[in-house]
Amino acid sequence: MSVTAAKGFQAAGIAAGIKENGNPDLALVVNTGPRRAAAGVFTSNRVKAAPVLWSEQVLKSGELTAVVLNSGGANACTGPKGFQDTHATAEKVAEVLEIGAGEVAVASTGLIGVLLPMDKLLPGVEAAAASLNEHGGEKAAIAIKTTDTVHKTSVVTKDGWTVGGMAKGAGMLAPGLATMLVVLTTDADLPSDVLDKALRAATRTTFDRVDSDGCMSTNDTVLLLASGASEVAPDHEEFAEAVRQVCDDLGQQLIRDAEGASKDIKVEVVGAASEDDAVEVGRSIARNNLLKCAIHGEDPNWGRVLSAIGTTKAAFEPDRLNVAINGVWVCKNGGVGEDRDKVDMRYREVHIVADLAAGSETATIWTNDLTADYVHENSAYSS
Amino acid sequence: MSVTAAKGFQAAGIAAGIKENGNPDLALVVNTGPRRAAAGVFTSNRVKAAPVLWSEQVLKSGELTAVVLNSGGANACTGPKGFQDTHATAEKVAEVLEIGAGEVAVASTGLIGVLLPMDKLLPGVEAAAASLNEHGGEKAAIAIKTTDTVHKTSVVTKDGWTVGGMAKGAGMLAPGLATMLVVLTTDADLPSDVLDKALRAATRTTFDRVDSDGCMSTNDTVLLLASGASEVAPDHEEFAEAVRQVCDDLGQQLIRDAEGASKDIKVEVVGAASEDDAVEVGRSIARNNLLKCAIHGEDPNWGRVLSAIGTTKAAFEPDRLNVAINGVWVCKNGGVGEDRDKVDMRYREVHIVADLAAGSETATIWTNDLTADYVHENSAYSS
Known part of the structure; x- marks a missing residue:
């Protein structure tokens, strides 16, 4: 077709x-x-x-x-x-x-x-x-x-x-x-x-x-x-x-079909003051190599989400941030939330929600995990 | 001491x-x-x-x-x-x-x-x-x-x-x-x-x-x-x-001592219109995962350097860019330069020079290659 x-x-x-x-x-x-x-x-x-x-x-x-x-x-x-x-x-x-x-x-x-x-x-x-x-x-x-x-x-x-x-x-x-x-x-x-x-x-x-x-x-x-x-x-x-x-x-x-990927990650930013803020935060999370490695390891390492948010210029207060991974609010008000052991990460799709608690705008960025296969594929591409 | x-x-x-x-x-x-x-x-x-x-x-x-x-x-x-x-x-x-x-x-x-x-x-x-x-x-x-x-x-x-x-x-x-x-x-x-x-x-x-x-x-x-x-x-x-x-x-x-690294990469930006431009370009190159994988594979893939430069706001003309890897000017005037096979990448230190041909300011950013070991170490860190 x-x-x-x-x-x-x-x-x-x-x-x-x-x-x-x-x-x-x-x-x-x-x-x-x-x-x-x-x-x-x-x-x-x-x-x-x-x-x-x-x-x-x-x-x-x-x-x-x-x-x-x-x-x-x-x-x-x-x-x-x-x-x-x-x-x-x-x-x-x-x-x-x-x-x-x-x-x-x-x-x-x-x-x-x-x-x-x-x-x-x-x-x-x-x-x-x-x-x-x-x-x-x-x-x-x-x-x-x-x-x-x-x-x-x-x-x-x-x-x-x-x-x-x-x-x-x-x-x-x-x-x-x-x-x-x-x-x-x-x-x-x-x-x-x-x-x-x-x-x-x-x-x-x-x-x-x-x-x-x-x-x-x-x-x-x-x-x-x-x-x-x-x-x-x-x-x-x-x-x-x-x-x-x-x-x-x-x-x-x-x-x-992204190179070497084993997880598809949906980064949904909510509660943003503007759509631009939501996109900036979503991209920052989606590009964080440490988080992408953690997701590869099926590790709901929400601290890496917060450290990625912290590098942006978006409107937010650190002690009001909330993060859910696959439906579990592992970070509430900038600190420890629900038990991270409750997060089920066995499946290919991973859903991260970052709530900036600063407004009502949203944006979703899609990314992948970072894997040894990605490294392998891209270290051998032209040679 | x-x-x-x-x-x-x-x-x-x-x-x-x-x-x-x-x-x-x-x-x-x-x-x-x-x-x-x-x-x-x-x-x-x-x-x-x-x-x-x-x-x-x-x-x-x-x-x-x-x-x-x-x-x-x-x-x-x-x-x-x-x-x-x-x-x-x-x-x-x-x-x-x-x-x-x-x-x-x-x-x-x-x-x-x-x-x-x-x-x-x-x-x-x-x-x-x-x-x-x-x-x-x-x-x-x-x-x-x-x-x-x-x-x-x-x-x-x-x-x-x-x-x-x-x-x-x-x-x-x-x-x-x-x-x-x-x-x-x-x-x-x-x-x-x-x-x-x-x-x-x-x-x-x-x-x-x-x-x-x-x-x-x-x-x-x-x-x-x-x-x-x-x-x-x-x-x-x-x-x-x-x-x-x-x-x-x-x-x-x-x-x-960076996690999993096998190469230390010196990214030297020269010919910049300002120090800020040089730093922005250096960081963009240093953060390019594809380039970091290529260096890991000892592949002098200068196209990835140019694509990283192209994402910046620095002053430059694409057809005046020059790139040297370990002393070989593999890219001249934005296109193919010296033979890439001349580049010796066997050693741990890799030296990339990006010449913006737009001024006389310089900056050097240090980074590492991206390796399967980095992925492994950071997918297992907290779990």
């Missing part, structure tokens, strides 16, 4: 030989119209990969006809040659699809600082175009995997229209705007400004609140393409909610 | 039974004068342990006669009872030394959120006082260890006067102000305002630039006590430099 669940889209995923192991590494998504509206959000990392710089530029028109994505190389920190390669990739897609290069977004993922093997990528574009079809969404989702162990897709079908999408991401996962490659498609008949508003609202509370390892990527890209093929123009709020649901589902899939 | 290297100090370290394994866990340092000048810096974590709140208060006088330190429990997040326990500890020290409780600083380290066993601690104070002597510095340094594998001491002797000290710290090591327990002593004859200025200047560029795991403690305390027993009043700048040397040496010892 994936990006071809909505009408008006074709996709393909092939092995172009960019990855040395011969796995699929090139995906193509094409909007066959009648509409070509599009919106996108990109990493806020100031070191942006060439494809991000390119795609930000072409999206200014509010229209896209195709997205070409490769795994096996991020094309980040590759200088002018890297940008030329991105440009050449878009030109190649334009040539085979008989469109303009300015209608083609490019996304890349993989190791930073290595030039892409264009002698393999450009013929790969031709091969991908030749295999484009209306059921190619699954193959496209598979072709963008890097260290992902599973491919990620999601679809929400409403009354006559659909939002679908695919995502990749397993490491270097932290809010940038988004922190991964995502392509969403819809056959709803809506203009780009409506797409843009829905996409920004959705990513703000979904992908932006996934923080697996605190490391912001240079390549994060989330695109939303609308074909209008359903001939339905849904209510904007209903549409925004459907986009949010797909983003939320894909974000959850990213967390569940 | 340690805190008794300088004249006018006695110390002791004993096993009071606070630690269940019977290891030494209580240290006492006493200034026998004639002067009792003192200064201190404390964690900037807003969740402060009871002993930090107490010691900040008593130090307002600029004088201290004794410091009592315990391992085996942080007395943090322990509410009003925790503060009463700190107060009772100071009162007990005051009673046995026949001084006022307001002359006694208290420092604690260990697990957060657990009350101290006062039935063992208070008799321990009597035992420690009974064993005070002018060669007790080593035993005091041993008694403040938690997960430290070695005790840390340092001494600088100048013309007729001495600065010595002890430190503990192996995890939850990140700049707060300091990030550990440290007691420095000197027999220099100087007033508290001179001590304070020298100590703040020293910690700012030493302990504050040690960032092992990004986790700021609730208990960080650095104290400097001056006895005046040398009857020498050294030049203030010379004194400040001696304090800086002792702090720098102890900070290096902390990094070398």
